[in-house]
Amino acid sequence: MRRWLVLAVIAAFLFVLGFIGWIEFFDIAGKSVSIFSLFQLTFGLFIRETFFPGFADILNLADYRIPLFLDIARIVAPWITLSVFITLVLSLLRNLTTVLAIRLFYRNHIVVISDDVNSNYLLNCVRLDFLDSKIVLLKDTKVQDFSCRRFEDIPVISGSIEDPSILKITAINRAKHIVIATNDDSVNVRLLRSIEHTLSRKRKKKNIEIWLQIEDFKSFETFKGYKGEDPSLGTDVHIFSVFQRIAADTVDRFSPDRYDTTGGSQREIAVLGLDTLGQWLVLEAAQMYHFANMKKLRVTIIDSEIENKVKSLLRICPLLKKVIEINPVELLDFLQMDSPESFSGVSTCFIAWPKVEEMEYISRKMRQLFFNSRELLDSPAIVLVDISSCLCSEIMKESLETLEAIGVTVSRPAGISIKNEEECDCLAMQIHNVYSNLSQKELELEWSNMNDYFKDENRYAARHLPIKLRSLGLEAVPTDDPREAVDFKEILERSEQLLAQLEHNRWLARKLVNGYIHGKKLERKLRDRLKIHVDIRPWEELSEKDREKDLVVLRNIENMLREIGKKIVPIKY
Structure with missing residues (x-):
């Protein structure tokens, strides 16, 4: 895509140079010409190199001078046309060789179906699970045609993931594992049905493991009981959520009883950010953080419009307050604090903030508050929850060293297994x-x-x-x-x-x-x-x-x- 953009910019620039050059050429020659003819002549520069002696004879010009702009355009424009042609041919050859390689040499491989947002992160996750397997990545671009390229050693096919003909390019009927993980649960379920329909046409059935991403909590629990539409197909369907796996791993590794060993007091954690990842952190903590003191876990949740977001969480899980005590704190109130007044007993803080540019500031503010009251850089434990998807940000790279220096831990920066360990x-x-x-x-x-x-x-x-x-x-x-x-x-x-x-x-x-x-x-x-x-x-x-x-x-x-x-x-x- 970048190559085509560069060629388009250069072509547009040369077109403008050529158009201006033709105007100047005819002014010098004292000839009048229509706008349509000027456009026609300028386009002609990209098809052939204009031979000016012959052109001058046609116009009955005894003496002529080629303007600099026109001279540059007439020499370079045909090369741009040739570059476009070569690029098209190479693109077609790349598509053809990639499709042939997959069809001829890929057996028992992994097909990963994702979108642009999650694809690189998801590849890291899949590599953790299947170290020695070949992988084919199918990225959704919402267009009917497809294109191929390679990312490291992985063939990447871009196209409409709901088009059965593009699904077949991945040799999906010969795959051993299929991972369906776009950001849209409905699209994921439709893809599952489409894949099951494709596999049902196979004469020879084989066992295929399908990993289906569902991010909505209620749908997630509902689909957990799904084993496939037709048992005779040999498909084994597993439901997963990247956010749930991140939350489960983080909750297990940073349990508050690892940091607060007093035992008798009520355990308290804080969660900053109540978007999808923050919700999963709260729900995982509610299911796992039960300690020998038999006291309810207290969860301080910090975010903007916190009352509405807590209500949304309770709509997902209406009985949550029977399990944990929720202490909502408005983001602005948190930012204006000098000490952690209403959540001073926190032993673990999970930062699941969605905005990359605000992560460092939010993390530092949390450490600042507790350092003011405890004068320690390791109490409470502050965990920046899995920032893999934003590590490419230069802002985040610069922030990490500062955050680590003030005792902020980064959880799983490389990716997490989508399978259960x-x-x-x-x-x-x-x-x-x-x-x-x-x-x-x-x-x-x-x-x-x-x-x-x-x-x-x-x-x-x-x-x-x-x-x-x-x-x-x-x-x-x-x-x-x-x-x-x-x-x-x-x-x-x-x-x-x-x-x-x-x-x-x-x-x-x-x-x-x-x-x-x-x-x-x-x-x-x-x-x-x-x-x-x-x-x-x-x-x-x-x-x-x-x-x-x-x-x-x-x-x-x-x-x-x-x-x-x-x-x-x-x-x-």
Whole structure:
């Protein structure tokens, strides 16, 4: 595109030079000529080099002088025409060779379908997941025709992603993984249907894993139960959200109990910015930040028009205030503060600010407030949440060194896995296996046959295990760690009721965030469609039989960790 723009600018400049040159030429010759003829002659400069002796004979000019402007235009213009022709031929050849290379040599590859905004960042994410696989990137340009180029070693096809003929260019029927991730959830779903329709025409079926991006929270949870339109197609559909994965990773890595070890007081975090990423941070924190003090998490949210944005968040998740305490702070009030008056107990601050040019100022302001009251550069932990998409900004590059010097941490600058991390899934599978052995089990599917909605129930439990262990001064480490493993059974005897209650609180929070309410016991499918669960109530009201579900998993922690090559040791401070 840049090459065409340069050629167009040069051609326009030469056209103006030629037009002015012809006017001057005919003035010198004392001849009159129409505007139409001047345009015709100027265009002619790009088709042929004008031969002036012959041209002068036609006009009966005994003596003539070629103006400088016209001389430049008549010499250079044909070369511009030739450059355009060569560029067109090369572009066609590039398109042809790229299409042939994909059709002939690409098997079991990855097709990434995205738009201009997210494509480079998404490529980084996919490379983290599939290190040795070939990748084809299809970028949406909303035009019917297509063009090809290469980005590093990756063929990039630009065109209308909803055009089936362009989809076929990516050899999508021979791909092993397909990632659909535009900024529009509706477009993503339409693409999924189109791809499933294309794959249904194949005679020979093969297993294809499809990763579908859904950013809207309600749609995200709904589609988690989707496994594909037709099981016979061999498609395995997984729902993901880049923002959710960023938020989940950040929430896990910067949990407030890592920084505030007092234990008894109410935990408090701050989130700056309540756009999509900020909303996901709040929702992930609400589901994960449940600690041994049994107190509600307090979340200070800072943004402009904060009351309206909090209302929007509560429309997404109406029962959120049953899970966390929300402290809204207007952005202007925050900027005018000298100290963190209404949120002085914050132990972790997440900055999810959407405007690149304001990130440094907002981050510095947060550190400024707390340094004024605590005189420390590491308290609270201030995390600038995943700025991968804006690292190309020169403003951001210059800001990073300053921010790091005042104790601001940048989370995952290179990209994040769109898949669930292998270690988390291994532990989640162990939790599922333990739960499946209970006498009152309600789900008898094997892990591989479960959809992501039910897998997530175990994934969240697996992600929360480090918080439970930290409440006991413990952590899980690889078995080759030099520290000696503790006698966890002995420790658990003193703490199992507390930890079981903590796990119930976590489970309860996740259900409330997802819209479940308390009601009578129902058959599982109806229960999850209506989102009515008999156990949506405090720990104290549960029967011994229901409490056993949480206790049995705790009693198997050592065995589950051993299965994934880990042991439990005292935390090394």
